[in-house]
Amino acid sequence: MGLGTVFLSHYRRHPGQLAGLLLILACAATLWSGVRSLTGRAEDAVAQSRAALEPRLSVLRADGHAVGVEDFARLRRAGLCASPRLQVYLPASEAPEIVGIDPFTAACLRQYSGGAAVVEELLAGPGRPLLLGNARDLARWRQLSLPGSGDYRLQPAEGVPPGLLLADIAVAAELASSGRAELEILLPAAELQGRALPPGYTTRVEDYGVEPESLVEAFLLNLDALGALALLVAALLVRSIYRFALEQRRRSLEILVRLGVPVARLRLVLAAEVLLLAVAGGTLGVWLGGMLASALAGGFQSTLSGLFSVDTLAQSPPALETWLGMVLILALVVGWACIDLLLLRRGQRDTAPEGGRRQLVPVLVALVLVAVSLLVLLATEKLWLVFLAASGCLVGAGLLLPALLDRLLAGAERRSRAAGKASLWEWSCSEMRALCRLLQLPLVALAFAIAASIGVQAMVTGFESTFGRWLDQRLQGDLYLDPGRPVATATWNKQLQRLPGVKTVLPMVRGRGLLDGQAVDVMAVDPASPLVQDWPLLAAVPEPWAALAAQGVMVNEQLARRQSLAVGDRVRFRLGSDSLSRQVIGIYADYGRPEGELLLPLALVPDSLPGRYTTYVLGVSDTATPGWQDWPEQYPWLAGGRLRDQPGLKRAANAAFARTFRMTRLLNILTLALAGTALALMGLVIFRLRQRSYTLLHVYGVPRRQLRWRLVAHSMLVTGLLAIVATPLGVFLSWVLVARINPVAFGWSLPLELYPGFWLQVWLASLLIGALVGLLMRNPVRLETLKNE
């Protein structure tokens, strides 16, 4: 009979244990790989779509003529990293737009930098006409069967937004004769910081838009942290179950050793078992994680595309690396759990605890760990240290929690003894203390799951509401108009006011200024406009908009943090040739961009402001009337401008966040369920161990029914108490996420908000888990446990 059979026989006798182990491993792998897969895909997608988001300039000729190939050459010869884009609109209905780029210079635009696949494709065949796009657009192109279109090689490609086909600019130029073509020469905005534009050219900002990738990154980083926490929870659970198995197997292993099996061989087989478990659990988990990610991908993608113009989220099966990584991580987790088994016979553990002193040491260690970690957390500005310190705090708190529960229950026990209350209550207290001791690890895991739920919920909800408010500010009004070129602000103001249905016009002038010798963005608005009155501000004097008109300036959060500015400080800055000094009267949130920004009254900004560019927000009587879409055709002076329906955008953004929120909640529930299931599994075994004490009480006359309810009450009290004790840990976790990790990683913080309503839900869930564990143990009284007495 081989060792394998002996090992198998253990699990044959305890199938629940094997199932539990595999379940926990698979759940942990599912959560982790699912979250990683989603965030990984999202990171790729965000990277791909950056071009749409980066501040980009389109170069214009000062003489008003359209730019051409000679202008491109002139800009390149001036050393500017410019790249052309030729958009061709074919007259056929629903014809995909042809976008021609120059693969030799495309790397200047972030979208195509770093060896973008589409650029490689185009580079591979400048001699072969090639059109890249998604399958639908390529099929549409085939249907159109335009004259000569058969000469083009069509190739499906990822990362090309729907509705357009990407081609070499020479190919697009050939197609231009069959439709309307528009050439733009694009330049990253940062390019003009080092070099000047040659005379005869100006630029306009191609897209000021929200630049939210750092917001997305923050969000993904936090989700990853959640995934890591799930893994930590799983590690604790696996260890607890495995240690349990150790106790059950110690005897049989000892017998094997006595029968002559070398200890080294035993360890080897144990290690093989660990690896096998990890592979089985990991494989199942990675597969399930792929399914989880696919199930969530729809909502996730809508979120990203709604808010961040991320077009495609690549669907890819879990890679071999993911699987291998997962197995490795799980092997570590299980390996940690079975260290005791591997150290078999190395010193039989003394069974009798030495009492108070011995218990005090880990508590002291945990306290010191928490204190040091907290200090580091508050002092450091390094991201990895923040993560390390936060982990230190968590581990320390995890060590402290069972001790804390024990103290609480011991206090209750003492009080009941002193008050001479029913001795049954005293017994209950000591019974619950025993539970805390025996279920230490799964309880800590549950505490972490509870803390994670609370922390992540606060983070996501805070994100949602903050972003919502911020969108409210940015998308104030009904319509947004980008004139498509620099315009005379006041003249356009008047013209726009004459448009049918337009009630209010808010010009927003942007440009560049200098503060302490550093370039900053400048934005100017009309402080009297009703459209700005509701803008939320992080800090402000009373009547900020009146103060802005009179003598003030507002700064964004990034600038305030960078320059240590507070309301009331004076700042000196230059706008073109004007030098000004004004008082900071407000600080506003400005998520998504790293740049500092000054907000000024319109009247203060000179016409010569460098990079001056005006956009408008319009209040109209009714956006539902379709007329506004036709304005650029109807009014020649509006031609080339872009109009956007703000409430529609806002609705889409809010809906997208609602979906994200649902998804995060689902992940939370999964983590809690994982911890709950493990606790239930363990609880079953532990309660069976405690049956003796219940049975004794029954013998002494306590009715069986009452004992049964008492057991349920014990279980619920322990989990309920744990939930309450873990809540501050959750608050701490959300504080770390929004107030420490975000500022260190991205330069701005989100406000920390507490959601006691959600705490109640989590507490309720914990009580339910407790009740479940208690109820599973149908009858705590078994007279046969007394047999040996």
Next chain:
Amino acid sequence: MNSLLRLALLALILAGCGERAGNNEGGESLGALSDAPGQFRQALPGMTVRLPEDMGAHRQYRLEWWYLTANLQGAGGERFGVQWTLFRFGLEPGPFENPEPGWHRNEVWLAHAALSRPGDHRFAARSARGGTGQAGITVRPFRAWIDHWQLESDEGKPWSLAVDGGEFAYRLQLQPRLPPVFHGERGFSAKSAGGGGSMYFSYPMLAIDGTVQVDGQDFPVSGRGWFDREWSSQYLKPDQQGWDWLALHLEDGRHLMVFRLRGADPYFSGTLVEADGTTRNLSAGDFSLQPREYRDSRFGRVPVAWQLRVPAANLDLVVRSWPGDYWNPGSLRYWEGPVSVSGSHAGEGYLEMTGYGN
């Protein structure tokens, strides 16, 4: 012969198989140089060089380059090596139907710039489609450019080269001290015994001064350079694996260019330029070129010290690469680095090697 390598690189990038080719050693990676000329015109024995026209582009040919290497010294004795190369790769044979500027796809330009110091090698590259004016060549006045990198000369004035590679830059004046030398048979330089070759001439001695900028520090420099012009549509035979090329300036005023094509049947050729500019062609029987020492570099073992003997010219030289790693990266990387010369004569120059490494 100078940057055959470069051409291969470009061609391979364009063929979309750069990575695969980069892993191949030998013949296949040089496919672009050994492809049949097809519609392009081929360099053949009997063709001659005409100046200044041949400083311009040859659009009937597939591949050509303008290639400068220079050994420079700073005022404080610092040593610098400079390489600047412009390549033209024809996608279809010219002359082109539509010479107007536009978005064409008939040729591609590529430029490589490198700055070397002992133990330090920096590299930058640029590419452009032909036809836009972003890159190009004019003959009168001579001007070769891509973006803001430019080599130009006005009638009677020194040439000037301006390159800004981001982390390094140079502005140099170059004065040809000797007339151009035509390699091989009046400019037709054979690359194998069985045919295949290129039109090839060089300015063997350029007196150089100017400024090199690296890490934000400016160094006034002076020194000597070698400038190659070469064009063809099929350079190599399919069984040739790579080459070793040397261009040297000797202390006695002579200059020497030799190359060895490695293959089943190695092919040797060279040109010795006397101090007065007169030239002597060298063939396999006239000189020997043997690797003596190897160095473990980033991409594998490469020969870095060479024994070069030209008995009839009383030359017995040891050519040694500067310490360091002089690979120019890319899917088809090549070694392009400065060398010191000792032995019967002292001197300096450049070593180019292809087809080595992992």
